[in-house]
Every structure is written in structure tokens, then in C-alpha cells.
Amino acid sequence: MDKLKIEGGHPLHGNIKVSGAKNSAVALIPATILADSPTVIEGLPEISDVLTLKELLEEIGGKVAIHEGEMHVNPEGMVAMPIPNGRVKKLRASYYMMGAMLGRFKKAVIGLPGGCHLGPRPIDQHIKGFEALGAKVTNEQGAIYLRADELKGARIYLDVVSVGATINIMLAAVRAKGQTIIENAAKEPEIIDVATLLVNMGAKIKGAGTNVIRIDGVEELHGTRHTIIPDRIEAGTYMILGAAAGGGVTVENVIPLHMESLIAKLREMGVPIEVDDEDIHIGKTDKLRAVDIKTLVYPGFPTDLQQPMTTLLTKAEGTATITDTIYSARFKHTDELRRMNANIKTEGRSAFVYGPTNLQGDRVKASDLRAGAALVIAGIMAEGITEVTGLEHIDRGYSDLIDKLTGLGAVVWREKMTEEELEQVKNS
Numbered sequence: 001m002d003k004l005k006i007e008g009g010h011p012l013h014g015n016i017k018v019s020g021a022k023n024s025a026v027a028l029i030p031a032t033i034l035a036d037s038p039t040v041i042e043g044l045p046e047i048s049d050v051l052t053l054k055e056l057l058e059e060i061g062g063k064v065a066i067h068e069g070e071m072h073v074n075p076e077g078m079v080a081m082p083i084p085n086g087r088v089k090k091l092r093a094s095y096y097m098m099g100a101m102l103g104r105f106k107k108a109v110i111g112l113p114g115g116c117h118l119g120p121r122p123i124d125q126h127i128k129g130f131e132a133l134g135a136k137v138t139n140e141q142g143a144i145y146l147r148a149d150e151l152k153g154a155r156i157y158l159d160v161v162s163v164g165a166t167i168n169i170m171l172a173a174v175r176a177k178g179q180t181i182i183e184n185a186a187k188e189p190e191i192i193d194v195a196t197l198l199v200n201m202g203a204k205i206k207g208a209g210t211n212v213i214r215i216d217g218v219e220e221l222h223g224t225r226h227t228i229i230p231d232r233i234e235a236g237t238y239m240i241l242g243a244a245a246g247g248g249v250t251v252e253n254v255i256p257l258h259m260e261s262l263i264a265k266l267r268e269m270g271v272p273i274e275v276d277d278e279d280i281h282i283g284k285t286d287k288l289r290a291v292d293i294k295t296l297v298y299p300g301f302p303t304d305l306q307q308p309m310t311t312l313l314t315k316a317e318g319t320a321t322i323t324d325t326i327y328s329a330r331f332k333h334t335d336e337l338r339r340m341n342a343n344i345k346t347e348g349r350s351a352f353v354y355g356p357t358n359l360q361g362d363r364v365k366a367s368d369l370r371a372g373a374a375l376v377i378a379g380i381m382a383e384g385i386t387e388v389t390g391l392e393h394i395d396r397g398y399s400d401l402i403d404k405l406t407g408l409g410a411v412v413w414r415e416k417m418t419e420e421e422l423e424q425v426k427n428s
Ligand SMILES: CC(=O)N[C@H]1[C@@H](OP(=O)(O)OP(=O)(O)OC[C@H]2O[C@@H](n3ccc(=O)[nH]c3=O)[C@H](O)[C@@H]2O)O[C@H](CO)[C@@H](O)[C@@H]1O
Pocket: 023, 026, 092, 093, 120, 121, 122, 123, 124, 125, 126, 127, 160, 161, 162, 163, 164, 165, 186, 303, 304, 325, 326, 327
């Protein structure tokens, strides 16, 4: 196992290019199961979630190759094999195998999904949707069994706005008989990306990106070629990094419309920002103002950027209140930031950051993916050396992290952990 070492205090400048979106990729890859002929997905990020999903497709008989950021999936040999816990536990998005397999085979057996520990992550709305389409869903010894004689379109109202449930129901409904209407659907850009792939495969979907999605089921889908959208959370992470340690950072390969809530908050803090067609330039700032953040469903402020933003707010003048309305327990990063000299209190679903403070390098542990991003930014801002463990979380979502950061002038490298350190991590 590796740890990340960061020598803080070096100002960053230059250009950094965003990769394809993790939260699209993890749904697009299972979606390839629904076609009867090969699909190519272009612009994939080099992250462990993509590799785990490749293995899951192979487990059910798919032929999958990745070459220069392109994934070629031949679904012809796929069968409705049960997928036990092992790999499924490594990521949350393995739940998209449920919708995709149900859509193609009308049955699936899948272990319960894993992913970041952010407090409770129920999948009741996914199951409600599958049942409305005619599937019988049971939970037997830690695995979900889904079976349907046939899937029939239905009107499904989501009790909570959920990205995962919206996509999963869409995956199952595209090959159901008749029309499905998803009401109170999530509107995230990743949903539009998945719908675009499905439509290019021959599906009939209207309204993706609004809160009502209409799907007219079709008998079969064919393979296609699809380019994934840029990762708005990776882009946001580097914009925040630019504001934290930048002497002028340009984030390339961005869809600026996806970044509006973050751009507004950074400007409110006093960060100079210039927006071009596909690039966002973060100017140099010496003084930042504290702002309040409330995470909301898209187009509100994304929960996935709440943790990196907490780090930036340690540098801002005044008190910032951060409220996570999506994941109430997404605050494990604050314990680690406190070790680095941040002044943060948490209460219920809010954190209060009292700034400015100068962060000091320390040994810290990433408890989840975006906590990892928050700690990497903290290490770059801090005085001295920071060591970050828990890299398996960061590797799930940040493509070429070290090369990208070094390209901006950061001093960051990976080192093997000693036996003693491994023992400490095991016991912590
Ligand atoms: C793989 C993927 O795309 N993950 C993203 C997805 O996660 P995830 O799919 O877990 O998030 P959802 O959008 O589905 O969930 C949003 C909220 O609804 C709740 N809920 C969800 C489903 C359900 O059946 N019942 C229920 O109560 C959740 O607990 C959460 O409070 O959206 C989150 C919110 O943007 C992001 O942090 C994750 O990065």
C-alpha cells in the first residue's frame, strides 16, 4: 500500500486538464450490457472504479478492452450470472448492474453495493422503481435478487431526488414494454450523458435533465460510440485548489454551465474567475472571505465538492457554515483538517469553519474519496510535509492525480508504506 507525500507551500500555476466524468463512466459502462452489439466509450478516466466495472462486465461473459482511454465492450456473450459481493462492494455504482441486467435479462442477482461511507446510503427508491416495472425484488443473505416475467412501463414518482435511482430506473425501463414516466427525477448532467448514450443505442427517452423523464420501451438496442462528458467534480476540485494555492490556474476541458454554483461561491469569496468556452481561469487571491455553503441536488452546490471546499474555507476570513443536506455524515475530513490546525466544529449536518488559519503538515487519513481530495488540497496549502493514507479511495475518482498536480508545480509523490505504518492504519 502507498501513501501520498506532499511538500506544501509551493504556489501553483499553469494548466490542468480534466478527465472524463467518474459518475458518468460508472453508469455508462453497465449501460453497455443493454445493447446486442459492441459499444465504444471514449474519454474514460484512469480510475479504479472503471477497472472494477470492466471486471464486473467480464464476470458476466462480456469481452472488454481498454486502449488509450477507450473502452470497447462486446456484450454478445453476456449471461445473467449472479454477481457475488467481492467486486460489487468496491463501489457504489455497481448498483447500476441491477438496472442494466434487469433491462436485458429480466433477472439479476447482485451483492449489496459499497462505495464511500457517507452515512446511510439507501437504495429503496431504486427498488421501488424496479417493482413498479414489474420486478420481484428480494434481499437474501446480503444479495439482491431481481426477477420479472416481463417489464412493463409505469409512472414512478421518486420520494427523494436521487441520481442513482433515476439512472437505474432509466436503464431498466428502456427495454420494458410501453411507457415509463419518472417524476421528481434528478437533473444531474451525468443523467443526460447516460440518456444520450441510450438514445444513440436506439432508446426513446425524452426529458433527461428535467424532473420528468419519459421513456418509451424498445425491443432491442444496438452498440454505438460515445464520448463521456468532463468530470465536473474533478474540475471543481482543481478550481478550489487553484483558489487555495494558485498563482493563476487554468482548468481545461470543462463545461462551464455545470460549474455555476461553484463559480458563484468562489466569486463570493473574492476569487477572480474568467470563464471561456471550455476553460475556467482561477486568478490569484491573497484575501478570501468566508461564505456559507448548503449542498443541494443539481444545479445546487454539489455534495461531492463540500469536502474540498471545507479546506479552502480554512483560509478565509470569518466564520463559514457548511450544511450537507444530501449526506448528513459527510464530515470525516474535518477531524483530519483539525489535526492540521484548522479550527472547525461539527454539529448535526453542519460544520463551522473559523478562519483564517495556517494549515500545518501532518499524517492524515482519507476516509473516503472527496475527503481524500480535501486532504490533498490541505497538504498543498500547508507548511511542511503532509502524508495522506487511504489512497484506495482517491484512486477511485482522480485520474493521473500526481502528474496533473506536478504539472502545476506541486511537490507530490507516492511512497510505499512501512510495515509499522501499515500496522497503525490497520488498527486505526
Ligand atoms: C455513483 C454516483 O453517481 N454517485 C453519486 C450519487 O450517489 P448516490 O447514488 O448515492 O446519490 P443519490 O443521488 O442517489 O442520493 C441522493 C440522496 O437520496 C437518498 N436516497 C437515494 C436513493 C434511494 O433509493 N433512497 C434515498 O433515500 C440518499 O441517501 C441521498 O441523501 O449522487 C451523490 C449525490 O449527488 C453523489 O455524492 C455521488 O457521487
